[in-house]
Amino acid sequence: MIPLLMLMLAVSAPVFAEDGGSRSASEAAPLDEPPAGPPLSGDEATQEARRIASGLRCPVCQGLSVADSNADAARAMKSRIDELVTQGYTEEQIVDYFVDRYGEFVRLEPEAEGMNLVLWLLPGGLVLGGLGWLLTSGRRREDEPGPDAAPPEPAEASADPHRAAVLADVGPPPIGGRA
Amino acid sequence: MGVNWKVLAVGLALTVPLVATLATGFGKQVKAVSNNLEGREAPVFTMEVLGERDQTVDLGDLRGKPVVLNFWATWCQPCKIEHPHLIKAAQDYSKRGVTFYGVLYSDEPDNAARFLKREGQPFPVLYDPAQRVAIDYGVTGVPETFVIDRDGRIVHKFNGPLSYMALAEVLEPLL
Numbered sequence: 001m002i003p004l005l006m007l008m009l010a011v012s013a014p015v016f017a018e019d020g021g022s023r024s025a026s027e028a029a030p031l032d033e034p035p036a037g038p039p040l041s042g043d044e045a046t047q048e049a050r051r052i053a054s055g056l057r058c059p060v061c062q063g064l065s066v067a068d069s070n071a072d073a074a075r076a077m078k079s080r081i082d083e084l085v086t087q088g089y090t091e092e093q094i095v096d097y098f099v100d101r102y103g104e105f106v107r108l109e110p111e112a113e114g115m116n117l118v119l120w121l122l123p124g125g126l127v128l129g130g131l132g133w134l135l136t137s138g139r140r141r142e143d144e145p146g147p148d149a150a151p152p153e154p155a156e157a158s159a160d161p162h163r164a165a166v167l168a169d170v171g172p173p174p175i176g177g178r179a
Numbered sequence: 180m181g182v183n184w185k186v187l188a189v190g191l192a193l194t195v196p197l198v199a200t201l202a203t204g205f206g207k208q209v210k211a212v213s214n215n216l217e218g219r220e221a222p223v224f225t226m227e228v229l230g231e232r233d234q235t236v237d238l239g240d241l242r243g244k245p246v247v248l249n250f251w252a253t254w255c256q257p258c259k260i261e262h263p264h265l266i267k268a269a270q271d272y273s274k275r276g277v278t279f280y281g282v283l284y285s286d287e288p289d290n291a292a293r294f295l296k297r298e299g300q301p302f303p304v305l306y307d308p309a310q311r312v313a314i315d316y317g318v319t320g321v322p323e324t325f326v327i328d329r330d331g332r333i334v335h336k337f338n339g340p341l342s343y344m345a346l347a348e349v350l351e352p353l354l
Contacts, residue, residue, distance in 0.1 A: 059319040
């Protein structure tokens, strides 16, 4: 599956390049800020663009990343990412650009801030809390008498009025019998 | 049996934030379109006019006039529904200084030419073959319509088909 995707990406790369060439037909404004990184090219650019595209949600799909979708909108976004990567824009700048346009939902993984922090921290917190509970309850059980300890002294026979009444009728239990 | 306050407190501390997060999360539509750009400066662009090979439109040149920018496609049914409304709005508001442009989204120029010949062409349609401008405007589907004021600020975004009345309501204060 992955090699197939890579092959598709490699085959489609020249198409993206053509899209970039048709800039006279439609030209968007450059990003507000200059590229923060060095311009990338070749395999490095392809890999970086694919990595960034895997973290962005295809806006017209259901839970698919831009990298994994073949929808028209996703292909256009991929080509835009390619272009920005080759210009030297960093992942942060490119993701910010898309979040600016499409809103937070374009991120496949929610950012770890605000209410989202609960989602990020709760699973780990639950595991730690559970472990702590197991440890402390295990220690408490060690303090209690284990199964090898002598059984507690039986309560005084007279403590149970019914038992006392029965014993009075039938006499004491035979030796070795069940008390 | 007495209440175990410690267990209750720990249980509440765990479940209340979780339920609250899920409740707000499920309340949101995952596919909800963003109106992030409303109130902000419209991204500038240069686009070719469909059918006029060497004629281009530059948004920067349109400062001082309210602009209606309608992203559409011939394969989009809601676009057909709003088309008569756009024709009427363009008739009424072009006279009053509003500039209307369509932007063809993910479609072939030939299809657009046929559609406009059949249904009527109220305003020039611009061509955005690589969806550069659509991405810049955060377009997630068609139709989406942006209303830009004289200062080049996006004052309203219609997600889905608009009606004449709804558009008029947004345009009137800009005139």
